[in-house]
Amino acid sequence: MSLSKKAKDCWDTNLKKDSIGELVPCLVSSESLSQKKDFSSDNKSKFQTLEVTTNENITKITLNRPEKKNALSYVMYDEIIQALKEAGEDESTITVVTGNGDYFSNGNDLNNLTEIKTFEKLKEDMNGFVSMFIDFPKPLIAVVNGPALGIAVTILGLFDTIYATDRATFQTPFVQLGLLPEGCSSYTFPIIMGPNKAKEMLLFNKKLTAVEACKWGLVTEVFPHSTFQKEVWTRLKAYAKLPKNCLVLSKQLIRGMHKEKLHATSTQEVEQIVKIWLSEEFKTATACLLKKKSKL
Template identity: 55%
Template sequence: MAASTLKRFITTGIIQRLAVNATRGIHRTVPTMAGVDDKFKEAKNRLNTLKEDPGNAVKLQMYALFKQATTGKCNAPKPGMMDFVGKAKWDAWSGLGDMTQDEAKQKYVDIVDDLAGKETPTSTPSSSEEKTSTSKFQTINVTITEGVYKIMLNRPEKKNALNFEMYEEIGNALREAGQDDSVVLAALTGSGDYYCSGNDLGNFMNVPPDGIADMAKNGGVILERFVSSFIDFPKPLIGLINGPAVGVSVTVLGLFDAVFASDKATFHTPFTALGQSPEGCSSYTFPRLMGTAKASELLIFNRKITAVEAMDRNLVTEVFPDHAFQQETTARVAKFAKLPKQSLQLARNLTRDQQRKVLHDVNQQECDVLVGRWQSEECITAIMNFFSSKGSKL
């Protein structure tokens, strides 16, 4: 039942919207320029140089435009009903209707230009005492400065949404920081105007040939390992919440030792709205931090709270004005990193060691529940409605 629902979701939901998006502007006058072919060829080459994966929805739209630009109106036989990928591609191409080849080329060029314009170059540290290990990672930026291992979520064009690769890379970075003797503490923050927009729902588009059950189980393993990397981190861990935080990026904050937030930050865990359930050990840590009733507002009833409200509920340590956030938190973290390293770690682990087994048990239980949720009709319908609410946004 879940597989058939997913098929309908892919072939009648997203694809129809992509077809509408791609055909918008058919009646708009597109100059038939002598250079349109050259621009199209250049766009094809530029697409291969992009560092960020544009996501399945955009890639599907570009496939359809490429076929329309090079072949014309869809002339291929419709794939069988069980060929989900082939049918998705066919529907996207067929949905372009009578769009001319020149219009398709121009639309293709416009999308590549937009994608290229969104890519943000990684800044190079100026301090001679700072070393970077960004070459190891694609979705995060890591710097090590005077004992501070700073992990910056680095998908600003996606509001730092967590795809499967980012889950793995954050976990790997925390393990690296834990094993590096030069590291006193670690800090997490986000690039751009968001801290993290939560789980990238595009993860649900990558359905393997074996079906949604295997995707759900694999997602559960990735999530369990990700949260475990926070539970087992052996050094102080600080959150620098520079903007809105959603989903798992909020729930794991109960595993941090200090959380500093900009006054522009908000905290939102819309699990039930998406047919899902809490994770990040929040079913255990949130009631302990803020009491059952206040925790339920977030975890069950989807309430979004401000940074000041999060501080009142003991989820945030201190709130700073946004204009002073970077300066204030950098100074605060640097001061912590100058404390005696061994004493700092021993004091921290005395509290964590008492809870570690409980946290791992809670983490496993939460992941088991989520694996079931991801395969449910209710969850798939909620995610379909989420994408529908995005309208023409890709």
């Protein structure tokens, strides 16, 4: 399959400018990080794509683009970094990430394809996003309320606990899109589920049900959808009453031995992803994806 003339001209122009288009990987602006340590009372309105609240020693970050299946736009990446930074510094005991609506997150927003960044900026932003999860000081818990794709799945390997409704599914179609695994999944997934199962998911686009994801070790526990929120939040409120400093120090001991390797893995993944963006495979996959999208 060959690229359309319009797509080819776009790629040729971008390459001459030493910049590239982006598909799945996470891009954020480090310049957008807030220096404030405490959440204001109107956090719901300070973010465009998130709802952030702090109650009963729990900071809850909700992906809030239900009309887009919580697909991750560049604005959302910026805001996730900001919200995590502030949550790591506030007085809450644990931090919870979930989604609004039927999806946890549908992965990267396809509109990100129109964004152009330089190689160095891409590397800086991608590593910055993943580093926020690697270095997050408190217990970080995902409440997966529905299907998750792409980066929304691979980043789960950096959470401490993952609870899922039985309606959730997990899929990482990177190779299908001409891309590479990211979010440290090339390191975390083989540890979590074993190398063979990790390769089936990351290389061959194996789609997991919530029960399979739990059996493979990616998910901590699965709950019936009808009782999901009640059961999970009962547990979370109990966790939030535990001694905060002990939780932080315990996480440091557990995560500490892996941090150096995780940061090195993120850097290596980003380097390879940037290279693959220049390949004919990625250009072809991108053109096909955009063509399918235009027909929807």
